[in-house]
Amino acid sequence: MRTTLPGPGGLPFVGVLFDFLRDPLGWLTEAHSRYGDTFAYRVGPFEVVQLHHPADIEAVLVKEAGKAKKDVTTRDLARVIGDGLLTGEGDHWRKNRRLLAPLLTRPRISRYAGTFVTATRLHADRLRAREQAEVSSVFMELAFDIVTEALFGGAGSNKTGTGARSVGQQIAHDVETLMREYSRTIQSWPALLPEWVPIPGRRRFEAAVRRLHRVTDQLVLEATPRSESREDLVSRLVDARDEEGRPMSPGGVRDEALTMLLAGHETTALALTYAAWVLAHDPALQDRVAAELASTLGGADPTFADLERLPLTAAVFHETLRLYSPAWLIGREVVEPFALPSSGVVLPVGVQVFLPQWAVHRDPRWWPDPLRFRPERFLEPDAARPRFAYFPFGGGPRVCIGIHFAEAEGVLALATLLQRLRFAPAPGAGQRALEFAPSITLRPRAPVVLRISRR
């Protein structure tokens, strides 16, 4: 099944694993400049083909979508989130996608807009009392509160809960442990070791997974006798019926809830963190956004209807997703051979295909002066730019199902924050450029600290 494509040879057994893990982002970009739009290499036992041409990316995600499934690392995530949409395949995935999609359409998301704004206002008020803050963790909490509120209503929020730790805090703690330990395992040697080897962190990871499953099961159970009037996603899922009139199993609802909890909070939190960082370092742009908010909203809270009236705020969000795409790499595994449109090369069954947003979003062929943060790119889009030069949410049948949720949440949260706060670089924080420790998402290497003042 090996391809004859050019690419780095790497070491016996491990291939390029160590180079890749040392600096994944640098490696992706450097290999592209050396080997072109289509090249191959080995990572441990897997042959990987990396694609940079937008036409090929479109082929994998859209036109030939049926000939590829999720790659091995994404499938491995099922250990954490079970068989939900992100990791599922085949009929099971199709059926659940059909059940979930109507719950996440744009008109439906409008019902959550109030939650996005109220939760952000609460965090912004807390931030106003401080001189500087670790915005990366504040926005993680904010996005977490928003997604748990949307999923479980009051039941999962940090406001309820009876024990020493509320249900929301317990879930947040376990999710953090799980993301940290999972990232550590996929970023180091242990990724190549069998499951039974007792490596540090694996116990903590497994305990967090078990607790998280237990708590989510309980929340799903509580959702079961709810009335029609409830809007939270878990209640809606419990009530949903497939074409034969059958409900989803409680385990199925649990897996989807956990999937959305994980897929839906860290990504948005990172986008908000990087947008705030960019604005802190570009005061003129920050003032322009604040001026748009003041003239459009006149001090009132933003609503769902305002989304279309805030083009610059939205463009800042989109440009952040270009330059600092929280999903930095999409992976697939070929299950039926197909030819790549840019070169005619046929991808054989079994290869892992990597589609790196990080590098494609910074390719000067599609993005002139690519490292400059210029929201204008999204205000006057370049009609000649290929569609898949930008794919922060993926594309095709497996496109992010939370796209409307994330767009509305991101823009409304940014608007609510920037109406109240001014961000500036923190003195002595020494962060002149963002540095990353990419794992499942594009996490910052160190907490992002910014100075905060009232507007």
Ligand code: HEM
């Ligand atoms: C800025 C925020 C977000 C980004 C950048 C993002 C990115 C992505 C990407 C790139 C994929 C496709 C992965 C692939 O093709 O392999 C995806 C899938 C998914 N996302 Fe998002 N996402 C975001 C927010 C959300 C939110 C808010 C939710 C839920 C409320 C969510 C739920 C999901 C789910 C369930 C899938 C799997 C869909 C399927 O395969 O059917 N995401 N996301």
